[in-house]
Amino acid sequence: MSQLVFLDGRIVEVDAANVSVLDRANLFGDGLYEVIRCYSGSLFELGTHVERLLAGAAALGVTHDWTQESLESGARRLQAETGIVEGEMYIQLSRGPAVRTHYFPDSQFPTVFITLSPVRPIPADARTAGTSVITCPDMRHGWCHLKTVNLLSNCLAKEKAHRHGVWEGLMLRGLDTMALPGSVEEYCDAPGELAAVSPGDEFAGWVTEGASANVFVVKDGRIATPPKQNILPGVTRRIALELANEAGYEVKERRVSAKELLVADEVFLTSTVGEIMPVVNVDGHSVGEGEPGPITGKLAHMYTERVASCAASVQLRG
Numbered sequence: 001m002s003q004l005v006f007l008d009g010r011i012v013e014v015d016a017a018n019v020s021v022l023d024r025a026n027l028f029g030d031g032l033y034e035v036i037r038c039y040s041g042s043l044f045e046l047g048t049h050v051e052r053l054l055a056g057a058a059a060l061g062v063t064h065d066w067t068q069e070s071l072e073s074g075a076r077r078l079q080a081e082t083g084i085v086e087g088e089m090y091i092q093l094s095r096g097p098a099v100r101t102h103y104f105p106d107s108q109f110p111t112v113f114i115t116l117s118p119v120r121p122i123p124a125d126a127r128t129a130g131t132s133v134i135t136c137p138d139m140r141h142g143w144c145h146l147k148t149v150n151l152l153s154n155c156l157a158k159e160k161a162h163r164h165g166v167w168e169g170l171m172l173r174g175l176d177t178m179a180l181p182g183s184v185e186e187y188c189d190a191p192g193e194l195a196a197v198s199p200g201d202e203f204a205g206w207v208t209e210g211a212s213a214n215v216f217v218v219k220d221g222r223i224a225t226p227p228k229q230n231i232l233p234g235v236t237r238r239i240a241l242e243l244a245n246e247a248g249y250e251v252k253e254r255r256v257s258a259k260e261l262l263v264a265d266e267v268f269l270t271s272t273v274g275e276i277m278p279v280v281n282v283d284g285h286s287v288g289e290g291e292p293g294p295i296t297g298k299l300a301h302m303y304t305e306r307v308a309s310c311a312a313s314v315q316l317r318g
């Protein structure tokens with residue numbers, strides 16, 4: 001069936017509406033959307049929906065040339081060209097395609113597309129007889145143990161790290177969510193949560209993981225890393241745990257309080273790309289002596305050996 005789509009200012013057939021695989025909506029969920037009801041050919045509350053979309057884009061720092069007028073006019077043009085009078089319109093605005101980095105690209109080429117489909121029928125008696133519901137835990141952003149592409153929060157953490165000129169954003173849970181910032185500017189401009197905290201101060205949350213890495217702390221020769229719940233249990237994390245056991249260190253998977261970062265002798269990150277990466281400073285506080293520690297060094301060395309022996313065995317087999 002022929003379906004028309006508005007894509008970046010042009011109306012094209014859906015099969016010709018090509019969006020890059022590198023679009024950040026595809027890679028990270030780095031985009032916004034609206035759904036608008038079309039009644040008798042008129043887009044209900046179009047202005048309000050477009051306003052919310054543009055406000056979201058401004059809050060997330062998506063830079064684009066779209067205006068309230070140009071988006072509304074695109075939506076109306078699509079409605080007119082499809083001729084659909086009872087419909088459901090979908091508008092999506094993403095940060096667009098870019099080489100995959102969690103932090104925002106220097107130049108943004110946002111993607112906008114709009115679709116309009118005939119309205120899905122609602123059972124005739126639903127409104128008169130009423131409907132039933134079921135309760136569910138609110139798992140939004142909660143499926144961290146699966147390596148899903150719902151990575152907008154991770155992108156924001158990495159963008160904050162990037163703007164502060166540091167390697168990684170360590171994510172904390174248990175902070176006062178009522179006080180969370182409402183725009184990426186506010187979020188990124190704020191100092192780290194521990195900047196003004198000293199070890200004796202009040203609870204400052206639990207460390208879960210980095211934006212794209214797992215985290216370990218070392219204190220008095222003992223190693224700890226946050227448990228698998230609420231993190232992506234990385235492949236590199238698993239190897240680091242194996243290596244730490246092999247080397248005879250005491251290792252625990254347990255909750256790690258944010259303030260442990262302030263008193264740790266060593267902190268390190270693990271990830272496929274970063275491998276075993278020492279952390280020497282958290283929110284302006286030096287970790288230990290302010291230089292990579294011996295246990296991190298030992299594990300990093302063992303990791304390099306593990307990689308080399310795997311590569312060698314592949315060569316032998318080849």
Ligand code: PDD
Nearest residue numbers: 211212213214232234235236237271272
């Ligand atoms: N990310 N935690 C998160 C949220 C991650 O995105 C990653 C890896 C890790 C470490 O997992 P592994 O050791 O399996 O790489 C932990 C990749 C590197 C990325 O998104 O680029």
